[in-house]
Amino acid sequence: MSDLSALYEAPGPLGRRRNRIISVLVWAGLAALLGYVLYRFQVTGQLAPEKWTPFLYGDIQKVLFEGLLNTLKSALLGSVLAIGIGIIFALMRLSERRLLRVIATACIEFFRGLPVLLIMFAIYMMFDVSAFIAVVGGLALFNGMVLAEIIRAGILAVPRGQREAGLSIGLGSFRTMWLILLPQAFRTMLPTIISQVIVLLKDSALGYIVSFHELVYAVNQVGRAYHNLLPTFIVGAAIFIVINLGVNAFAVWLERRLATSRR
């Protein structure tokens, strides 16, 4: 039921008036809510100029920018590794050897059932590595297992004839998978893979808890130094939202491009 208009007829004069009244009430309610929030900000002194002007200082911008850079670095490396792990485990799950299938299924179920934070802590405590490695490792392991399931579904969705054609022209089963099935699976699954990358990017914020110096860490540092924690939180959230919307827009563009090039 993608067309929801069946739920209500086109409103007549009376209905239009009612809708208009409700709209006005909702607007008023929203305005009141926003006003109340601003009022709370005002009475607690969070709107004072000295809470917001620090963002114009070069050194604050530098700290935030370095945090952002670390967030992007960990997310990028994490995504690349996660896609690698995803491909390996997807292939293992589809393997003809029972042992490989069982191992892959166990790993996937195990890591998908754990909080990413726990995986990061585990790497951090067990292997005496830097916080960066722990964050990247946690992101890659968890999201890799999620991606494995996504890629597997993509491979299974490729028409059967493709595999048969690959085998019949003399490619081995691995080369059929690698040259024929996987590229097509990747293409159909690209939107889902990108939305998983967004999840990964957001989860990189967990790095703060294992004291990795990423964006949330920088936000906290700035907020405590300049006593403007709340404004810095809002700026930090805005940065994340802009990046994620950017990645999202890229995904939509890519999807459309792939859809036209296939026609």
Place this chain on the structure above:
Amino acid sequence: MDTEAIVQLFVSGFWGTVKLASWTFVFSMLLGTLLGIMRISPIPVLRGAAGAYVTIMRNTPSTLVLFFCAFGLPYLDVKFGDDTATRSFIYAVIGLSCYTAAFISEAIRSGFATIPIGQAEAARSIGLTFSQSVTLVILPQAIRAVVPPIANHVIAMVKNTSIASAFNNKELISAMRNAVEIRGDLVLTLLVATAGAYLILTLSLGWLASVLERKMAVKR
């Protein structure tokens, strides 16, 4: 003596995680359903407001949302409870509920999309109003269709409760970190125990979801 203390730590941690997840489940379902209905309402403002909320929440890291509640709300003098423990617990429930509700509302909205349009037309043609056709005809069917995606979001939420360990909440991760401080030589055992506790929660929820899904599936 150490062992006993550690076991006790883990039991209270496990209970803390369950308590946090249960309260969050209730509130995020309520808020999520409300937002889901707002997103299909005939009034554009309601749709827009709910859409904006979902976009903001979905693109902000859960860590940031929770920290905003735990460290930001006190600055606004929004405080509940008398002692710090209750206070951090309530902040955690608020943050997690607001975050999870956005995903639940998306799942519910996608559930509406699976219902044949004839259902809505039939409801309208026998004279049910918008709110009647939504609450009596559409929503009951949509809820059934969305059991699997909602279960996924709930499982993710249970795992997200781990973030609350960063601001003195008693749950599994903080129990593990305390235990490691008592017995640093048992790191591996403690990690495995924590993982096991989370797996018990997530795998049993997954199993419950598949049972529910089978029981509630709409036969067409």
